[in-house]
Amino acid sequence: MIKKIIIKEVDAIKFQKSKIYYHGTDSEEAAHGIIKDKLIKPPEIDPNTNAVHAAEGRVYLTLYIGTAARFAFSTETAPGEKFKLNKYNIGGQFGYIFEVEGKELSDIQPDEDDIGGILSDLYNGTNYTGITSDVPNWAKESLINLAENNLTKSKIDDLKSIDYFLINVFMYGSKLVDEMSDELKLTIIDAGAHIANKGAVKPRAYYKFDKRISEDLKEDYSNIKELSEYILLWLKK
Numbered sequence: 427m428i429k430k431i432i433i434k435e436v437d438a439i440k441f442q443k444s445k446i447y448y449h450g451t452d453s454e455e456a457a458h459g460i461i462k463d464k465l466i467k468p469p470e471i472d473p474n475t476n477a478v479h480a481a482e483g484r485v486y487l488t489l490y491i492g493t494a495a496r497f498a499f500s501t502e503t504a505p506g507e508k509f510k511l512n513k514y515n516i517g518g519q520f521g522y523i524f525e526v527e528g529k530e531l532s533d534i535q536p537d538e539d540d541i542g543g544i545l546s547d548l549y550n551g552t553n554y555t556g557i558t559s560d561v562p563n564w565a566k567e568s569l570i571n572l573a574e575n576n577l578t579k580s581k582i583d584d585l586k587s588i589d590y591f592l593i594n595v596f597m598y599g600s601k602l603v604d605e606m607s608d609e610l611k612l613t614i615i616d617a618g619a620h621i622a623n624k625g626a627v628k629p630r631a632y633y634k635f636d637k638r639i640s641e642d643l644k645e646d647y648s649n650i651k652e653l654s655e656y657i658l659l660w661l662k663k
Contacts (some may be wrong), residue, residue: 542595
């Protein structure tokens with residue numbers, strides 16, 4: 427029998443302390459606030475917007491710097507394209523990727539988008555998330571059971587019939603995350619899911635880049651470090 431893992435501060439640090447996480451922002455104003463406070467704080471959630479993709483009180487982090495780089499660029503700019511400062515990328519000319527040590531994590535859970543995306547993959551036999559194939563079979567079965575027991579038939583039908591990129595996967599994931607066991611949460615994270623950490627985290631350093639480097643970026647953003655300035659916020663102990 428597998429011992430249940432409690433995702434509290436000490437256990438989360440033991441599980442992830444050797445890893446480095448990233449948080450990207452395309453907003454110079456937001457980045458300047460993080461640098462000033464030396465703290466990444468949970469975003470303020472506007473209840474009046476329909477485009478909510480964050481749980482209240484949580485900071486979103488990823489193991490993949492390429493994912494953070496996508497957030498640090500405007501959605502209007504893709505690798506190889508010329509960056510244009512316009513109404514669609516009002517965050518400014520510079521992007522920022524903050525580096526966070528695993529020891530900063532406290533109460534963690536998988537990104538709700540990833541939970542919903544994995545479910546969509548399971549119902550459609552796809553691997554759009556890129557991590558579903560790495561989820562153990564017992565965890566896949568657990569997610570399906572949770573969906574069947576907690577989502578309406580219409581929502582299940584949506585997951586079965588609509589492409590992952592065309593549905594609000596956050597909505598489905600957010601309805602299930604509180605029903606997931608701690609063991610299941612950590613298993614999904616271990617498969618490669620992004621992390622939603624409860625409370626603020628202290629970044630150790632950040633990468634700053636001019637978004638005009640977009641023409642020189644590789645498609646997978648793998649050369650983003652080479653094109654950025656690296657700045658320490660705290661001396662490494």
